[in-house]
Amino acid sequence: MQIIHSASELQKVVSAQREAGANIAFVPTMGALHDGHLSLVEIARDRADFVIVSIFVNPLQFGANEDFDKYPRTLQSDAELLAANGVDVLFAPTVDNVYPNGQVITHHAGAVGETFEGAARPGHFDGMLTVVARLFDIVKPDFAVFGAKDAQQLFLIHQMVAQSNHRWNALQIIEGATIREADGLARSSRNRYLSEAEHQAALTLSAALRAAESATGNASSRIQAAAQLLAAQPQVRLDYVALVDPSSFEAVDDSFSGRALLLIAAKVGNTRLIDNLSITI
């Protein structure tokens, strides 16, 4: 596996691969890799001849009071994991390389970017879309793989690509299912912030998703089933539990039937966690 830090060097490698007829899959990450990331790598490997993973902690998507400075940075062990999982290139650029013209927002997430995670983290999705667009410009992949764990992010990336007027040619966005620990907790780089007691409390999120899935009735009763469990766990400070239409990311009302996404965001200790599940109502 090659480790490349500069955008121009990466572009040379990509051009050579293209000339040799390879197609390219790309998995953008912020590092501190876990099985969730590796499941996306596996999808990428199944789809394409050449797999590029990026590790870049994007300052533009962190708010002033968020964990940018203390976000885990474990490049050495991440590189070992990626090499062992058949990745061809690890792209680990510097901030200046990604933003040669300064840290300027170039993409706006619009109305959906201001709800749910966007309401809790103003500007987060503009920063996320800006870096994803920039990385797509550099890598020019045929496939880019993202996790369902970050459902609103995935929705907004689909929307950006659909509205981009083929800026990235025939780029296909591929979704990877949420990978969980054996106890149900969705894998996240931020799980390492949790104490053992907080980890136990955090299991309420996935339990609440399952409770809503197996409850009967309309949207309100599903949300209530989840909310009841969450309210019973004092260490979980709920931000929102909501049921959205996956085609619009807008909250559904009680007349809705079909597949909907149940979203939960909560703080456990100082750690903000999100999770979601697609359920049929």
Ligand code: AMP
């Ligand atoms: P991050 O490093 O947190 O920015 O995540 C990089 C990619 O991994 C994103 O597409 C995430 O949605 C995805 N991801 C994070 N956690 C999981 C998980 N538990 N299962 C599947 N994909 C995940």
